[in-house]
Amino acid sequence: MTGAASWSLNEHDFHRLERVLQNFLYVSNARCALLVDRAGQLITTVGEAPEFDTTAFASLAAADFSANDQLAALIGETEFSSLFHQGERASMYLADVAKRLILVVLFDNRTTLGLVRLKVKSTVDELTAIVEELFARTRAEPARPRLENAFADEAEDEIDRLFGGL
């Protein structure tokens, strides 16, 4: 039995993504950048460590983006490739990355929407190149077990321990 098309991220990819994000924060003066996959899972956070629940945040950001995709389709657009939410002190800018991931940028009055938007554009291009390469590699690899069987055994024991007797 296989699940949906899963993917994995090796250390090299991960550090490349992080480097791009760090560079983005440096040039845009944004507070923090999060990379979230379209299914709502957080991949990484770079910059000021957020004080909020990043897991919940990632699931809501993906839902926000997906809902807006559908709204775009309803009005005859193929997509809204970016979204902006303005707050009193903090604002958010979300951008699509290769239809696989979402770049979420948190920023405040130390920078401007214009600068963030400008820098996001080139950052998205760089991230897209990495992500497309990563997925092309995943597709090219023959299907193989990705985790050793001992992992499944141990995970099952843990599931029994955590959820047993509840």
Next chain:
Amino acid sequence: MSIINYASREISCKIVYYGPGLGGKTTNLEYIYQKVAPETRGKLISLATETERTLFFDFLPVDLGAIRGFKTRFHLYTVPGQVYYNASRKLILKGVDGVVFVADSQVERMDANIESMANLHENLAEYGLDLKDIPFVIQYNKRDLPNIASIQELEVHLNPYGVPYFEAVSVRGIGVFDTLKAVSKLVIKSLS
């Protein structure tokens, strides 16, 4: 779509609770939230209407802890059951790793169960997925109510592939963790 992140050594899997409106999907998540140790779970997020009907989804992350060095986590989602929320329902299925179908055992909800199951097939097909190929279990909920269909009848209509099923009374927690255990083990198996 589970992600294995070899750099941060994390694995995240998405499990979706599907089924007709008022069948008990949110109740399952609420019970899990109440019962698991606080350090094991995150916040329960509910995007609901004022009358507490699920509008978009409920979300609950549950942490298995580190398994062979990998921080392993399940993200539990519910979908809105009402027929007219199909657009939102479809969105939640994106990247799903495992599905729990929460059926309402009451005789008068049989049609709603069948309709919702057909809708699940259709929505998964749009992502190129088939229920036969993904971790899937069924929960027959509300077994304590007087006017319920027999398990055989429910099985005939809802479970042609013979996937594991569980009888439940989710408001009292009966069957809730049996269901969760079964689907999470199937999801883990699908990773190896």
